Amino acid sequence: MSFFTEPLAFEFFRRALLAATLVGGLTGLVGVFVVLRRMSYIGHGMSHAVFGGAVVGYVAGINFYVAAGIWGFISALLINQTTRRQQIAADAAIGIVTTASFAVGVAIISRARSITQNFDAALFGNLLAVTETDLLVIAAVFTFTIIVVFFSYKQLLFLTFDPDVAPVYGVRAGWLDSLFALVLAATIIASIRIMGVTLIAASLVIPPVIARLVTDRFAYMLFVSTGLGALLGFFGLFMSYEFDIASGASIVLLSAAAFAAVLAVVLIREWTRTGRLSIGNRSIGSAEREAMLD
């Protein structure tokens, strides 16, 4: 029991535990849309872009959230404009804009080695770095995201499932895309202290993929992914303390183990049912229609 009771004696841990649970739930919720809209690479890229802004803000003495927020928003606009002109593919545009932004941060750190230590937390997550302000920001972003998803649920579902047709039925795709980009940027910025720049993408992807393995319904997937993300954040933080490893790394490792376990259960169940090692229609990232082509 000391695995659970010992760290709870510390205030910094209780604060970090709440933050990690909220961040896990938040990334699990937002991640459903990220994964189903094939935006995993954007999530990965945006987290790196935000790092550049965080470093510039630190050097210039600007509040972390303000600097990272403005930088992230500008990066998102640049990606959007580059891809909208259709001269450069979306993944290439993301690669250029976000790695250039990340490189700005690395270049500044290289010039001023004294600040390297402060950015370890931003890169890999550090439960010691969580402040009351961070907790408030995470809670505010989570609340905002829940409100957006709740009141835009039907439109978001339609736009995510059928982005070509949804606007034809009156769904305001441009407005919703911008709103979602804002939610994604806010989620990444709010999660950086716990997850770290390099590991946020995994927390956006793994819970929704596990949720997809266990449900065929979009609404259930939202609940399962959010709950699972929160649980993985909660237990991942205890692991972080117990094994003295970065919080982002422990949460991602626990998530990966959970994914492997659920995948194994699904595969065994399918094998006993059909005699084939398959996850049936529960894959993500493939839109082929074998059934139609039979």
Added chain:
Amino acid sequence: MDDIIELRGLAAGYGATPVISGVDFRVQPGEFVGIVGPSGSGKTTLLRTLLGAVRIMGGSAHVDGKVVGRGSRPSVGYVPQLETIDWNFPVTVEEVVLMGRAMDSGIWPWPRKADRRQMMELLERLGIAAFRHTHIRNLSGGQQQRVFLARALIRSPRLLLLDEPTSGVDIKTRDDVLHLLVDLNRDGVTVLLSTHEINAVAAHLPRVLCINHGVIADGPPRDVFTPETLKRTYGGDMVVVHQNGLTLVADTPHIFDLEGRVLEHRHVSEDAAVR
């Protein structure tokens, strides 16, 4: 009676170059029209232009009395090509059908009772009520087509646009889908569909539009499906056969000898009508 679709000198497309141009086309309420043409000829572009999803570069387009592309939303149901659907997406039949009411059923995330009741009526009419909680991938091709038809119909549209609704399904399913559309048309819904199935159009539809970046011919299949028109539309020779009231279009045949060697690839330049 006012036209439900009225296109005058329409040019539309993506980027700088129009995909279709000089399109003059009118459809009256209650008509059932098929659009045929080769791949890339602008069938989908024409349908999507009517929906306001493609930039109009010249001429004008009116749908259901409203100018297309000025923020108005005419009463149109749209069924996209099923090849564009992500069949692994976690949605059930009822979730897909209720998407058709996404903008008209209030701010709450759950459907209204009236929408749910209308959905059930539609699913029963289309014969897929038993599958309402089924994942969309676990359906046959015909059932999948009906799901997206239901999504379009739940808006109670006056005009139904379908992009290749018979693509990729077997001949029985194709026949079922077309008979279903004929029934809907009899109930007063104007239907406009694009397809590669020339013979299905000839068998089921009273009017056909041949396009290849512009209108080549427009009228009853028996008048439109001539070797000359088809050559102008598709750029190749085809055989047209009229028999027992049916119009049938066939590829130019290869003639084989008993050993299976090609003796002749028959090109037909004139109407090879067989009566």
